[in-house]
Amino acid sequence: MSEYILEIQNLTKEFPGVRALDNVSLQVKRGEIHSLCGENGAGKSTLMSVVSGVHPKGSYEGKVFYKGRETNYHSVKDSEKEGLTIIHQELALSPYLSIYENIFLGHMKTTYGVINWNYYIKESQKFLDRVGLKENPATIVSKLGVGKQQLVEIARALSKQVELLILDEPTSSLNDEESSKLLDLILEFKRQGITSIMISHKLNEVLKIADAVTVLRDGKSISSYDVKKDGLTEAMIIKDMVGRDLTHRFPERKSRPGETIMEVKHWSVYHPEYHTMKVVDDASFHVRKGEIVAFCGPMGAGRTELMMSLYGQSYGFRSEGELYLHGKRTTLKSARAALTSGLGYVSEDRKTLGLILIQSIKANISASSLKKLSRFGIVAAPREVEEAEKYRRDLRIKTPSINQLVRNLSGGNQQKVVVSRTLLADPEIFIVDEPTRGIDVGAKTEIYEILNNLVAQGKSVVMISSELPEAMGMADRIYVMNEGKIKGELAHDEADQEKIMRIALLD
Ligand SMILES: Nc1ncnc2c1ncn2[C@@H]1O[C@H](COP(=O)(O)OP(=O)(O)OP(=O)(O)O)[C@@H](O)[C@H]1O
């Protein structure tokens, strides 16, 4: 038996106008954890889609060997039958089905045409135990947070006797605690003999668990390392990813906050379904001109709910409290009203709230600025193109054309389109919710520079971030939230990880 469970030889994959993969080779040893790193659009997800049969045989050149045999997959079903499972960047569960239905969907057996539901409920419990998810198997998946949904996907993989597990940015929507649990789980799988390939932009996590790392750049395989033998460091990976050294992850900025531009007093938000339940409880804070304010706290602390409800009641059954903009009491009844009052929102969930996937990059970027781009009620096409081209350049959106559908962009490049759209709308106060999720290290720095420029022009940024180093590196002040409440506030100079955690846990 070969030492390699997976071997990719000279793989080339083209889409109209894009060579996504260019003569890529990769070897993954049986039983190891292998990480794939690379900038947004480098070709990581595409490579794994080829391996798992999402892109069928015949749509690419080159060879893929799995367990010593050349593969001939026409769909994901074919690879799953052989113990190869991929968990995609965007989760793929059926939200309105239960946990156990999701686990066994598509591979339930029937006796005389009847499915034995009780059997599957019991069976699913075994897999939930293995991934450490303490939920009733009959729970509807949409009621679970992203972290738990991720675990359901993995339980589903286990139920199919997985031998090679491919995880595409599994921790990008998870908080520190959930991430570290997931990484432990991958290590546990390794002890059980399961091979994993993990795509990730979080290089510290990569170095924590990977045995081997392969770096892709512009569709080419640049380097492969044995983490221990080669003494691999983050700097080495970054250098291969971007082709140069990257020194300042958080660009320097002199901050000169001015007068208070936004003030929120005693803001409470009620759950959209359970109308008496408070998701945000009596939150008060303020934001000054020329200031970056970060909101930290664990997943479910209520940060997104707070901001979305302030943003024209975009979340919640109802809210109460006072909002002041420029010292004037205001009520914003809709997202549109918020936008006209100078608020902009970059949403954390680019799929459901941010982007129209079946429209072009250009249309998505201009969507919040149609008025500005119009004369006499008609959108001026040349200006629309000009602006879209500008953001494509500034944020290095990787695409052959701004007329490309957003659906065809890599995950990180979709996120850049969301950011572009809000930048073009040019609000006074930018609310950015996890603005760098899924974005590579180089492009992160570009986004940080853009945010710094905004505050230098006297605009304000409210940032929700689950990455504490990012919040601490960028913000003038940090509010710490937990369980729907603002638990405390720290200035830039006094903030450290421990203090933030301690405040989050205060009674
Ligand atoms: N269906 C498609 N049609 C056209 N182009 C595509 C399609 N899928 C991917 N691409 C292009 O192929 C390239 C590689 O994309 P891929 O999604 O593999 O990148 P990635 O390395 O996973 O990036 P990220 O870190 O942002 O997720 C990108 O330029 C992308 O726009």
Ligand SMILES: [Mg+2]
């Ligand atoms: Mg990807």
